Amino acid sequence: MPTRRNSSSTLSFLAVLVAAVLLAATMAHALSADVKIQPAKGEPATLAVAADQPWKSALALDAQSIVSVTLRDASAFTHFQVLATPASARGAAATVLIPAALARGGKNVLQLSLNAFDAKSGEYELGVGASNRQTHETAYLPLGRAAWTFAPVSVPAAIQSFWTPQPPIEHVFRAEEPSPNMFLAGTFALAMIAPWVVLVPMWLLTANPMPVRWTTSGTAFLACIAAFMALASLYWTHLNLVQTLPLAAVLTAVTVPTGVAALRGLAARSEEGKRK
Structure with a gap:
């Protein structure tokens, strides 16, 4: 009987150990990040973001803002995307991508190209989507809300006049020749x-x-x-x-x-x- 009790205790200990390892692996794959923001106007800021702790205030961003996201615990993922969902329209259909690229020399450091983010002004829910194409593992890290101000691109007057409606071309017919005497x-x-x-x-x-x-x-x-x-x-x-x-x-x-x-x-x- 003691032998059976010892074997049962051993199996229970191994099961708990495996569950703890799996839980630790799962927690290791939960994304977190440090977000550095240099707005066009105002002081720069660095925000620590976790899965359950996005930034709460709506940060003011525009095309001149510099934003970089340093991801932590992201070694299990190979592809990253920065997503923006309008606060007034929920759902995947309303989500758009913000152009972003990995910084040179910095692993898992995303630099957002806000000057190429062609979207309407308003508030957006930002987040980072991570995936691994081999293991098919995915994760999503909500960053928080940002108030985006879109500055219209100034177009030269010559180009504007070329694409605007042109005045109608009125054909002038030649006057009829006078009848003979x-x-x-x-x-x-x-x-x-x-x-x-x-x-x-x-x-x-x-x-x-x-x-x-x-x-x-x-x-x-x-x-x-x-x-x-x-x-x-x-x-x-x-x-x-x-x-x-x-x-x-x-x-x-x-x-x-x-x-x-x-x-x-x-x-x-x-x-x-x-x-x-």
């Missing part, structure tokens, strides 16, 4: 029609008028020629080139076949006259 236009139109006033009666009064005028195709052909002359007169007095070309294309499509038919009819009549 109506008196001159009418005079030249009458001069163009005058030969027909003489030629048509002379053709009708000839002893042997052209047989083409008595055929349907011949009459249509002469009507097309007269239509062309009328179109030329309208182009000279009222129409422009864009309005005249479609009309001329339609008259051409009618004049060509009627002219061919009129010439064929004239040739046929000439052959009949020779036979007689």
Whole structure:
């Protein structure tokens, strides 16, 4: 029986020892830090921060402030991030990263690049997140609250004017060319029609008028020629080139076949006259 009691006591002692070692290891991995703050205005300060003792007052920080965080008991971690959560918006979705880098020659000394922290002015809850990618161990050290003042970057006036809305570009159309003098236009139109006033009666009064005028195709052909002359007169007095070309294309499509038919009819009549 004493042997069993001794073995039970030994096992209990070993269990307590293992639990104490595990607890000590866990406590060793609990982060703490010394935060050195050099504000743009005011005296520098050094704050000791533990997991359950963040700084209580909201420190005033801006882009010119110098902040370094010296982590203690951080040998179990390999990666660190400085997180900022707006005091008015809780949750992971509202958390943003503050650019930070390990200081040269200082192990686990984070230097915050506040001049690259592009965020709105307001109060933020700051904290350091640590992780080990091999053991997948993580820890979070709340630093406390800071009142961040964002100073807008001054942009040169030339760049501002380039990105601002530009005045509208109003297109100025060229003034229309003046219409030709109506008196001159009418005079030249009458001069163009005058030969027909003489030629048509002379053709009708000839002893042997052209047989083409008595055929349907011949009459249509002469009507097309007269239509062309009328179109030329309208182009000279009222129409422009864009309005005249479609009309001329339609008259051409009618004049060509009627002219061919009129010439064929004239040739046929000439052959009949020779036979007689």
